[in-house]
Amino acid sequence: MSDWFKQVRENTDNIVHEIKNHPFIKGLIAGSLPKDVFQFYINQDALYLAEYKKVLATVGIKCHAVEETQFFLDAATGILAVEDALHKTYIKDLAFNTVPSPTCELYTSYLARITANHSLSEGLAAVLPCFTVYKEIGDYIQANQNEQANNPYQSWIDTYGGIDFENSVNKAIAITNKYAQSADKETLNNMELSFTKSTKLEWLFWDSAFKKEAWKI
Ligand SMILES: Cc1ncc(C[n+]2csc(CCO)c2C)c(N)n1
Numbered sequence: 001m002s003d004w005f006k007q008v009r010e011n012t013d014n015i016v017h018e019i020k021n022h023p024f025i026k027g028l029i030a031g032s033l034p035k036d037v038f039q040f041y042i043n044q045d046a047l048y049l050a051e052y053k054k055v056l057a058t059v060g061i062k063c064h065a066v067e068e069t070q071f072f073l074d075a076a077t078g079i080l081a082v083e084d085a086l087h088k089t090y091i092k093d094l095a096f097n098t099v100p101s102p103t104c105e106l107y108t109s110y111l112a113r114i115t116a117n118h119s120l121s122e123g124l125a126a127v128l129p130c131f132t133v134y135k136e137i138g139d140y141i142q143a144n145q146n147e148q149a150n151n152p153y154q155s156w157i158d159t160y161g162g163i164d165f166e167n168s169v170n171k172a173i174a175i176t177n178k179y180a181q182s183a184d185k186e187t188l189n190n191m192e193l194s195f196t197k198s199t200k201l202e203w204l205f206w207d208s209a210f211k212k213e214a215w216k217i
Contacts, residue, residue: 004180005173008125008192009132012199019133019203020140024210029144031151038153041209047100048205051108052130053079055115059127062120068175075168102215103208107201114194121183124176125191129198134160135169 009016019025024041027033053076060072100108115123138160148154159165180191 004177004188004191005128005132008195011192012196015196015199015203016133016136019137019206022203022206022210024206025137025141028153028157029141031147031153033153035152037210037212040212041206042156043097044101044104044205044209046096047098048104048108049079051112052127053077055108055111055123055127058112058115059120059123062123063175071168071171071175075172078168099215101208101213103201103204103213107198107205110197110201118190118194119187121176121179121187122190122194124179126194126198128172128176128195129202131169131172133199133202135165138165 024033024037027037056072056076056079060069060076063069063072111126114126138157141157142148142161145151145157148157151157176191180188183191
């Protein structure tokens with residue numbers, strides 16, 4: 001498989017399309033997303049990131065090349081530094097809810113299960129949409145904004161727009177493509193299943209935040 005990512009990205013185009021058209025993303029673009037909805041998202045995302053950094057470290061230590069391990073461990077520590085700081089600025093005077101929503105629990109548990117019990121290639125495919133979907137949605141939001149000056153969510157939006165993030169996304173794609181190149185048919189099929197599932201979970205994460213998803217009981 002010469003460009004695995006290109007193929008699976010094409011096959012998940014309908015999901016990415018649904019994300020771009022989700023009212024959460026439309027609200028971020030317009031700056032009209034209700035504050036309480038954004039706070040809910042940031043709170044749940046902080047809970048997500050606390051688990052995701054462990055998942056990246058798990059994938060990283062399984063990689064065969066030193067620079068691949070370095071990349072994922074750097075990304076994991078980057079989460080501590082950059083994203084936690086951003087979250088603190090948004091959450092500072094609000095009560096922080098330590099209970100993950102059903103969707104947050106589902107996404108992090110899914111990633112933990114795949115990276116712990118399945119092959120490294122499947123683990124890489126499962127963690128990749130976190131990078132690629134945010135890159136694409138970050139670019140999409142910036143390209144479709146009429147006015148950035150008064151958007152209360154601009155600093156969040158700009159986190160995923162810069163060149164550093166772009167380099168990081170390209171590296172994650174390159175590593176995953178490399179493992180896809182030597183994967184057998186069954187592994188390639190499983191890689192696509194994990195990539196697709198995580199892409200759907202990215203949609204679900206925004207959708208659940210928009211609805212301020214609660215436990216039914
Ligand atoms: C649900 C959810 N999915 C993806 C990201 C974006 N993200 C989180 S960590 C990371 C890699 C290192 O920066 C990226 C791109 C998010 N914040 N929340």
